[in-house]
Amino acid sequence: MNLEEITLGGGCFWCIENIFARVKGITKAVSGYANGDIENPTYEQVCSGNTNHAEVVKISFDPTLVSLDTVLDVFFAIHDPTTLNRQGNDIGTQYRSIIVVENDQQQDAALKKIKQLTDANAFADDIVTLVEHKKNYYAAEDYHQDYYNNNADNQYCQLVVAKKIQKFLNNFSHLLKD
Structure with missing residues (x-):
């Protein structure tokens, strides 16, 4: 099995991690x-x-089970790619919308997806998602991993993360792992 990796940022990582962990083909x-x-x-x-x-x-995925195009579809559906350095009440450059690519093929796919969404007027405002080659990546502290499942009673998890998960489930239930 040849896995690919791509790194995605769309606000707080607790939301994105939990959603992608549910997707068939994401290892x-x-x-x-x-x-x-x-x-x-x-x-x-x-x-x-x-x-x-x-x-x-950082997402590892099996491209024979889930395409990069589908990964990007989910990414753009679960956050607001039109707000610069912010997602909801999370404000700062650390919350920027960003696709950190491993190679030129991923960069081309990301830029193509942004153009498709722009041409389709998928959002009322312009997409501000950055597409950058990976300079570095550091795993967050252990307590941030699987945060939602370990802290479901946390108010942020209930008010923010749970709503994004529900939006994902409403639109992408066909992608759920068995």
């Missing part, structure tokens, strides 16, 4: 920090907005 979804200026940043450092890292999820 791993790991919350972390990407494309910043310091090595091995902590959550507190990233939240300060001074490291230039984005909160992201």
Whole structure:
């Protein structure tokens, strides 16, 4: 099995990680920090907005079970790619919409998806999602991994994460793992 990896950021990583962990063909979804200026940043450092890292999820997937195009469809459906450095009440460069690619083919696919969505007027405002080659990636601290499942009673999880999961389930239930 030849797995591919792509790293996606669309606000708080707790939402994206939980959703992609449910998708058939995704073998791993790991919350972390990407494309910043310091090595091995902590959550507190990233939240300060001074490291230039984005909160992201590194996704490993089997392209014979789920295509990159489908991964990107889910990504654009579960966050607002039109708000610069923000998702809802989460504000700062660490919450930017970003696709961190591993190679030129992924970059081409991401740019093509953005053009398709733009041409289809899929959003009322312009898409501001960045597409960048991976400079670096660091897994977030252990307590951030599988955060929603381990902290379902947390108010943020109930008010924000659960709503994004429900939106995903409403639109992509056909992609759920068995």
